[in-house]
Amino acid sequence: MKRIFCHVAMLCVLCFALHAETKRGNLLGTEEVTSTSAETFTFRLVETEGSFPQLQFLRQKHITHHEVRVYEALEETVRRNQGTGITDRGTVERRVIPGKKIRGESVRREEYQDLGPLADTELVFEGRKIKTDEKGLWLDTSQMLLTRFDDSRSRSQILHASHPTFGEQTLEITRNFIRLKTMPTATERLEEKADLLEKLSLDFTQLKRSNGSGVEARLSFPDKGTAGTAVAATLHVRNGGKQPVCNLVARSFSSTPELNGIWFYFGNVNPGKDGAFSRLFTLPPLKGEHFVTFAFWNLHGAMPAQACNAKITIE
């Protein structure tokens, strides 16, 4: 009886000493279980020159991959010290089991495939219907985007566009008056985020040397108009000085709310160069004369000498 007990005990000890287990090793890759796809769109600000921002709408294929991660299978063997020279605590030996894989957690991967411009398509953008051209472009002729930033407290705006089939998309745009030279561009920062002034090809990078004294300004503004109609005001600037003028902007001031608080952007204007910016004004319903001042500002402060005064009669 004693002998049997000793054999069993020795067998148990041997089994314990040479215990082996299968475990997950390195990630080998993923295996697609299933995938779904849907057609959608995206939009972005595109670089343009002038006073009217432009958006491009692109078709996209949105593919959702449902995958599972695949790992190599390891055989793990624990060895105890039996006077064979290994450490007191023993060792763990791992060995990849050839041909055997372990499937782990499932993951979801999304993929967007560009399918070219969303051409000649009607969309709802910021609550109003728009239609793209053959290149998927839409020119903001009403300066809706600029108007959103006429409230100077507004630094960024989230734009919404929707399509009955392709769903809804958003885009965050910013407006930075002053940009440091070291500051990454909006595009570099985040692809989806775009700076409006940057996309209007205006340079608002802060310059070390600048001077606004040589700036000459001229205004084109009608002196008559009909209530409720839109008229354009264009400010022309020319830097007749010897140094660039930095971060040049202008703003309208009037006691008539419709003519007050409209911003004009010029950015940096080098010596001998000129710039122009136009804004649309919806004329007020109140008939009679209305007065507006277009005042300028650059990095050095206000420029009262360059201010342009105008009077418009609403008929």
Next chain:
Amino acid sequence: MHIFNIGLYKTDGTREMKKHNIDRMQGIVRGTFCIACILLAAEAFAQPAATQEEYDKRAKVLKVRKKMEVERDLALRTESQLSSLEARVAAVPRLSDGDAQLRTYLALRSEVKEMLGLMETTTSRQVEILGNADSVASAGDLLPQTGAYLEEIRSELQAMGVKQKSQRARLVEISRVVELGIKNVPPPERFRNGAGQEMRLVRSGGQSFYISLEPVAGSEGMTFAQAQALVAKLAQREKSPYHLPTRKELVLLERLKLFPSCAIWSADQWKPSDTEEQRQQERFGIVKYLVWDPRRVLGRKASFGELPQASYPKLGVYVVTSVQAGTRIRWASLAKEGKP
């Protein structure tokens, strides 16, 4: 002698008779009669031939007597004048018209001045009488009655002097009240300035001012700079500090519901309630001025900020000046009348 004594007694008793002028006059007549009798008696019972010296003395005494009669009469008149003055001064504030008040005060002032001058001459005259009486008394060889009479004259003059002192004090008080009254005469409710603009008084506690009744300009419209230039020209012409109404003055006009017929420029800058708008105005160096349009003739808000170059047909100018300007005009018109 008895009669003389009675007469003297009666004469001495004039203090009691002050209240009863008729009695007093009777006393004077009696006294005069007695003196005349004395002098006649003295002449009759005198030494056979009165010397030239005695005649001179008599003449002097008679002169003193006559002068005293005049003084008594004057003293009575002064007292009644003084009482009348006091009554008139007290009545002035009850006059509703400021101009009438001022005219009355000015008349009273000149009367007071005149009376004070008269009082000075009266005093010197009385001193002279006293000197005459003394010189007669000091000459000696007087009848005892004459000496007593002169003594009475002296004491009467002294009493008159005391009374004059109190009358002078009353006059000084009247003069003080008159001067105070002149200062406190309310400014004229309206006046027309040299440019022909009618100015209306706006009164409220410590803050009173004149504002033009009609827009000074405005039928064609006027920019802020033009309005300021107009006000400066007016101030120079009128030699008074004219200005466009300030915000405080407009608040008062609104409270009193004194609304102008058109929108008007204010002298004060306009600060928007929106802090961001205010920040942008400062940033771009823009200054807007307050326009007050309670009747909303411009079709905008009752008060708003307007650019200085704005000029609307119904945006006019009302001018404001100080209370002193109205007072000055009043004094000038009184000067034309020859009052001050």
